[in-house]
Every structure is written in C-alpha cells, then in structure tokens.
Amino acid sequence: MAGSLRRVGLAGLEDEQRLGRPCVYDHDDVLLLVKTVTDPPPEGATRWTMEALAGRRNSRWLTFARAVMASKVGGNDLSTDIITFAREQVLADGEPLSYEQIVDVLRLPDEALPTLLDVAHKVRLRWCGPEVEVEGIVSLKTGGCSEDCHFCSQSGQFASPVRPVWLNIPELVKAAQQTRETGATEFCIVAAVRGPDERLMSRMREGVKAIREAVDIQVAASLGILTQEQVDELVEMGVHRYNHNLETGRSYFAHVVTTHSWEERWDTCRMVKASGMELCCGGLVGMGESVEQRAELAAQLGELEPHEVPLNFLNPRPGTPFGDLPIMPTSDALRAIAAFRLALPHTILRYAGGRELTLGDLGTRNGLLGGINAVIVGNYLTTLGRDPKEDLALLADLAMPIKAFNATL
Amino acid sequence: MKEIVNSFCGHCAQPMSEFGHDDCARRLELEPPRFCGQCRRRMVVQVTPASWVARCVEHGEIWEPTWT
Numbered sequence: 001m002a003g004s005l006r007r008v009g010l011a012g013l014e015d016e017q018r019l020g021r022p023c024v025y026d027h028d029d030v031l032l033l034v035k036t037v038t039d040p041p042p043e044g045a046t047r048w049t050m051e052a053l054a055g056r057r058n059s060r061w062l063t064f065a066r067a068v069m070a071s072k073v074g075g076n077d078l079s080t081d082i083i084t085f086a087r088e089q090v091l092a093d094g095e096p097l098s099y100e101q102i103v104d105v106l107r108l109p110d111e112a113l114p115t116l117l118d119v120a121h122k123v124r125l126r127w128c129g130p131e132v133e134v135e136g137i138v139s140l141k142t143g144g145c146s147e148d149c150h151f152c153s154q155s156g157q158f159a160s161p162v163r164p165v166w167l168n169i170p171e172l173v174k175a176a177q178q179t180r181e182t183g184a185t186e187f188c189i190v191a192a193v194r195g196p197d198e199r200l201m202s203r204m205r206e207g208v209k210a211i212r213e214a215v216d217i218q219v220a221a222s223l224g225i226l227t228q229e230q231v232d233e234l235v236e237m238g239v240h241r242y243n244h245n246l247e248t249g250r251s252y253f254a255h256v257v258t259t260h261s262w263e264e265r266w267d268t269c270r271m272v273k274a275s276g277m278e279l280c281c282g283g284l285v286g287m288g289e290s291v292e293q294r295a296e297l298a299a300q301l302g303e304l305e306p307h308e309v310p311l312n313f314l315n316p317r318p319g320t321p322f323g324d325l326p327i328m329p330t331s332d333a334l335r336a337i338a339a340f341r342l343a344l345p346h347t348i349l350r351y352a353g354g355r356e357l358t359l360g361d362l363g364t365r366n367g368l369l370g371g372i373n374a375v376i377v378g379n380y381l382t383t384l385g386r387d388p389k390e391d392l393a394l395l396a397d398l399a400m401p402i403k404a405f406n407a408t409l
Numbered sequence: 410m411k412e413i414v415n416s417f418c419g420h421c422a423q424p425m426s427e428f429g430h431d432d433c434a435r436r437l438e439l440e441p442p443r444f445c446g447q448c449r450r451r452m453v454v455q456v457t458p459a460s461w462v463a464r465c466v467e468h469g470e471i472w473e474p475t476w477t
Contacts, residue, residue: 136458161422161443163453171457178459318421356439378458379475383440387476 136179341371415446
C-alpha cells in the first residue's frame with residue numbers, strides 16, 4: 001500500500017480485490033493527519049516529527065502519513081515542503097527519498113537551493129561522516145571502443161579525434177604512484193571496451209600485480225560488461241572495487257546507447273555485488289534526459305545499493321552525437337547532487353567527470369557542501385582535471401579530512 | 410633551440426590564421442591537443458593522472474605535466 005501511495009498519490013488508496021480485509025485509508029484519515037500536524041507539537045518538541053506521529057497513532061499510520069505528505073491532498077500541495085520532509089525522512093531516519101520525492105527535489109526553484117544543499121550536506125555528515133574519499137583514474141586502453149555510448153569520445157563509431165592507444169605497465173605503476181602521492185586511497189584502471197578479452201585480462205593481471213607490489217593503494221577496475229568467470233578472476237587478482245555505470249535511467253538508455261542494453265549493465269552490477277567486490281555504479285546527467293529520467297537513475301541506483309556512485313556531468317565531446325548539447329546549468333547540477341544524496345544517504349557520492357566545466361570552482365565547493373563526499377583528483381581518461389593541490393586545499397579549507405588508507409581496508 | 414610555430418590548432422585542426430581560436434584555447438586548458446600543430450595529423454594521446462603525452466607520426470612527441 002505504501003509503495004502505491006508513493007507512486008501514484010491518493011489514487012493508491014484504491015485497493016484491488018484480495019483475500020482478507022482490505023487495508024483502507026479514507027478521507028477521515030487524511031483529515032486526521034492534517035489536523036494532527038497542525039495541532040501544537042507534543043510536549044517538549046518544537047515541531048511534529050514522523051516518530052512523534054507514529055507515537056500518537058501507530059506504525060501503520062506512520063506509513064500512511066509519509067505517503068500522504070509526499071502526495072497532494074485536497075488541492076494543497078503538501079510536497080512543496082519536500083525539504084522539510086527530507087529532513088525528517090532522510091536526515092533523521094536515514095531512509096532514502098522515493099522516486100516521486102526525488103522528482104520534487106529536482107523541481108525545486110533556485111531560491112530553495114541553499115536550503116536544499118544544506119540538508120543534503122547534513123545528511124552526508126550524519127550518515128557518511130566528514131571524510132572525503134580521494135581517487136585517481138587512468139585509461140589502460142583508450143579509444144577504438146565497439147560501443148556507441150553517445151557521450152563518449154572513445155567510441156570507434158564516431159568521428160572523434162581520439163585515437164586508440166594502450167598504456168604500458170611501467171607507466172601504469174607510475175600513474176598509481178603519482179595518485180598515491182596526492183593522498184588518494186583508490187586507483188581505478190579503466191578500459192574503453194564492451195567487455196574484456198583475454199588480452200585485456202592478461203594486461204590486468206600483470207598491471208594489478210605490479211601495482212600491488214609497488215604502491216599502497218586500493219586497485220579498482222572498469223572494464224565493461226563481465227562474465228561470471230571474469231568477475232571471479234578480478235576478485236582473485238585483488239581488485240577490490242569494480243566500476244560499471246548504469247549511465248542513465250532505464251527509460252532513457254536507448255537514446256544514449258544502442259549497442260548494448262541497460263539490463264546487461266544491471267546484470268554485471270548484480271554479479272559484481274554478489275562477488276564481494278565493492279560496486280561503483282553511477283552515471284551522467286545533462287545528456288538531454290528529463291527531470292523524471294534523472295530521478296529514475298537516482299531511484300534505480302538506490303535499488304541497486306552500490307558502495308559508491310560517481311556522478312558525471314556531460315562534457316560535450318567533439319564528434320560525438322552529444323557533442324553539440326549545451327553544458328548543464330550549474331544550478332541544475334547542484335540540484336542533482338542534492339537529489340542523489342537524498343536518494344542515497346549512505347553511499348559514497350563522488351564527483352567524476354565534467355565538474356570543471358559545469359560547476360567551476362565555486363560550484364565545486366558548493367557541491368562538497370551539498371552531499372558530495374568523494375572526488376577524482378588529477379586528470380580523467382581523455383580530458384584534464386584540476387591540479388590535485390587545489391582540490392586538497394579546498395578540502396582542507398572546508399575541514400573535510402581525506403579518508404585514510406587503512407580506513408578503506 | 411628553434412621555437413616551433415604551430416600552423417594548426419591542436420583542438421580543431423583548422424589553420425591558426427583562418428579564424429579566432431579563443432574557444433579552442435579555453436578548451437585546451439581542460440584537454441590535451443588532439444591534432445599536430447605542424448601538420449594537423451591526428452595524434453595518439455595518452456592522458457595519465459599527472460600528465461599527457463601526444464605523438465605525431467611525423468613530428469614526434471610533445472608532452473606536458475599537468476601538475477607536479
């Protein structure tokens with residue numbers, strides 16, 4: 001019942017035929033809820049909380065109250081105070097926002113942005129702590145990819161200026177060392193492929209071994225769609241985290257990629273989770289998706305429960321189908337950061353590609369004070385990032401400690 | 410050492426003399442050049458966390474540390 005109320009509002013009160021006595025909420029229940037929350041709060045409290053409502057009535061009524069507050073009652077839009085609702089549901093209880101609530105957050109006006117970011121930041125501090133996880137990434141195999149991800153300059157199907165190249169093992173180890181010197185605890189090896197073949201797996205075996213012998217850093221990988229055997233092999237190599245993004249909400253995926261399906265990505269993510277490796281799974285925003293589709297990605301990630309969600313902002317690359325799309329407005333990007341934090345209160349939410357263009361220095365700071373608790377330092381796969389010293393100085397200025405290496409083990 | 414004068418834009422590969430490349434210059438602050446400045450060939454470019462190196466089959470390598 002609660003699920004249908006959240007999805008479709010009061011229409012969810014319409015029960016289908018089923019065995020036993022139906023669970024019915026009528027108009028009197030709604031009136032009683034409104035009356036209760038407009039009465040003075042319980043003694044000693046300054047306002048009504050969900051816990052107080054549950055105490056006044058019962059837990060069944062609490063579910064109902066949450067659903068009604070997330071919908072529209074009698075022409076009064078109670079969801080306009082979605083921020084208050086987020087405080088009570090996400091900040092106090094650690095319970096993520098539903099899809100409809102994420103949509104409400106993404107539709108908030110710019111005037112509400114400071115308050116929204118403040119709540120998202122408090123959610124991050126309460127449920128994740130003050131530490132920031134720092135990571136570096138490198139491209140082991142660049143370009144020449146068989147897939148047609150419309151945002152990616154490494155696809156072999158587009159007239160992109162990026163040419164194929166492989167990184168050798170000494171350079172790979174050097175990149176890991178340089179990353180570690182920034183204080184980073186994670187180093188992710190990325191390959192532009194549909195999925196790894198034997199040549200790539202062999203290079204991974206060699207590279208991961210060489211890094212683990214030379215550098216104190218956790219090794220992650222991003223090699224596309226995996227088989228169960230490849231998952232098992234990566235675990236055996238000592239890869240502790242695997243990145244595979246959903247990229248976008250399921251309903252928009254076919255507008256972004258046609259050479260493989262959203263479900264194939266989902267299946268790889270499920271296999272990775274089941275293997276014991278940490279799952280890093282996120283996506284991009286600003287690819288022309290609707291607010292609802294953006295919320296859909298956040299909700300689907302919530303269902304998947306990855307350890308980490310990297311949030312990319314489209315950097316339109318020359319020669320790709322999305323090369324002429326506009327850069328996402330900063331305010332929309334910040335709203336997305338807060339919405340993803342409120343949808344994923346316990347998850348590492350990482351700044352990934354595109355923040356330099358979309359957010360700039362001030363926006364980067366605002367995002368760190370709006371739900372982000374991890375960054376990629378240094379360069380990306382084919383584009384350049386900020387000087388790590390600038391990012392580390394910003395974290396110091398914000399009194400955000402870098403997560404220690406031993407805390408990641 | 411003789412200074413190399415780029416005839417072509419590393420971002421868009423168009424002649425530097427043809428039209429303004431202000432936008433290209435801004436973009437090259439956040440990405441390495443993809444085209445050789447001397448012959449406009451597409452270069453093989455490897456980006457690593459701290460630097461990039463670009464190789465033209467005719468004119469060799471250029472590289473730049475992005476931080477030290």
